[in-house]
Amino acid sequence: MTNIVTIDNVEDLRAALFEHRCARESIGFVPTMGFLHDGHASLMRAAAAENDVVVASIFVNPLQFAPDEDLDDYPRDLVGDTALAREAGVHYLFTPVRDLMYPIQPVATTISVGGLSEGLEATTRPTHFAGVATVVTKLFSIVGQCKAYFGEKDFQQLAIIKRMVIDLSLPVDVVGCPIIREPDGLAMSSRNTYLEGADRTAAAVLRRALDAGVAAVDAGERDPQVVMSDMAAVIESEPLASLDYVAAVDAASLEIPSTLAGEIRLLVAAQVGRPRLIDNCGVRI
Ligand code: PAF
Numbered sequence: 001m002t003n004i005v006t007i008d009n010v011e012d013l014r015a016a017l018f019e020h021r022c023a024r025e026s027i028g029f030v031p032t033m034g035f036l037h038d039g040h041a042s043l044m045r046a047a048a049a050e051n052d053v054v055v056a057s058i059f060v061n062p063l064q065f066a067p068d069e070d071l072d073d074y075p076r077d078l079v080g081d082t083a084l085a086r087e088a089g090v091h092y093l094f095t096p097v098r099d100l101m102y103p104i105q106p107v108a109t110t111i112s113v114g115g116l117s118e119g120l121e122a123t124t125r126p127t128h129f130a131g132v133a134t135v136v137t138k139l140f141s142i143v144g145q146c147k148a149y150f151g152e153k154d155f156q157q158l159a160i161i162k163r164m165v166i167d168l169s170l171p172v173d174v175v176g177c178p179i180i181r182e183p184d185g186l187a188m189s190s191r192n193t194y195l196e197g198a199d200r201t202a203a204a205v206l207r208r209a210l211d212a213g214v215a216a217v218d219a220g221e222r223d224p225q226v227v228m229s230d231m232a233a234v235i236e237s238e239p240l241a242s243l244d245y246v247a248a249v250d251a252a253s254l255e256i257p258s259t260l261a262g263e264i265r266l267l268v269a270a271q272v273g274r275p276r277l278i279d280n281c282g283v284r285i
Helices: 010-022 038-050 078-087 128-143 155-167 190-194 198-202 205-218 224-236
Strands: 005-007 027-032 053-058 092-094 146-151 172-177 241-250 263-272 276-284
Touching: 005 010, 010 027, 010 053, 010 092, 010 128, 027 038, 027 128, 038 053, 038 078, 038 146, 038 172, 053 078, 053 128, 078 092, 092 128, 128 146, 128 155, 146 155, 155 172, 155 263, 190 276, 205 224, 205 241, 205 263, 205 276, 224 241, 224 263
Parallel strands: 005 092, 027 053, 027 146, 053 092, 146 172
Antiparallel strands: 241 263, 263 276
């Protein structure tokens, strides 16, 4: 198990990382909003396997929450998070407060990534990705040159961050890591803590919808609309789930092609009880 140092200010983190850079040590970075689970641990372990030093951040970023979302209730557990991060090989846990990240409010400078930030999640969360892109840019600017690890569960977010790093020439190598699931297929998420009773069982329907999409493609279906309606039918068969969207998109452009070919991503979003859940998987044709 590593020693872990918690740092809540930019100067100390930069000074610590400067020492490692002088020693020519590579830096892995895992940005999070805390309430860590095995999905986060898998990112941290990947960062530890590929780098000399691992930094993780915990910051519940107000900029990516709409006024009607769960910013104030977002689950928090710094003691548990520190134990998980230490176990997963993190050396530095960066835990800035809101005023440190956004000293002048309202924030005047934001990052918006065109194209990829439209549709899918953005349809119901139109300001979300500008909030994500802005905080991730700030975190990259604080941590500096690094390899940064993100889960594929937030597939649109990952695509946006990869594009942003290219467009802004940020000195960051973005690594996407596979989704970690519960035994019944539910993708791990901090918001799964909101699932209670029958809703928790019903939540596995997202995975089953993706399976139906994959089965259709495997059976030779190439019309995205047919694959999407197969996926939607599975969500609609679960009375406790309310469908937001299903999509079969080109994995690079995130657009629905006229015919499915190449690297395809199947995505689903549904409300199950309190949380709105998302999931996705890849299929290669
Ligand atoms: O995926 C998340 O947890 C957040 O969107 C991120 C990337 C840490 C930015 O706040």
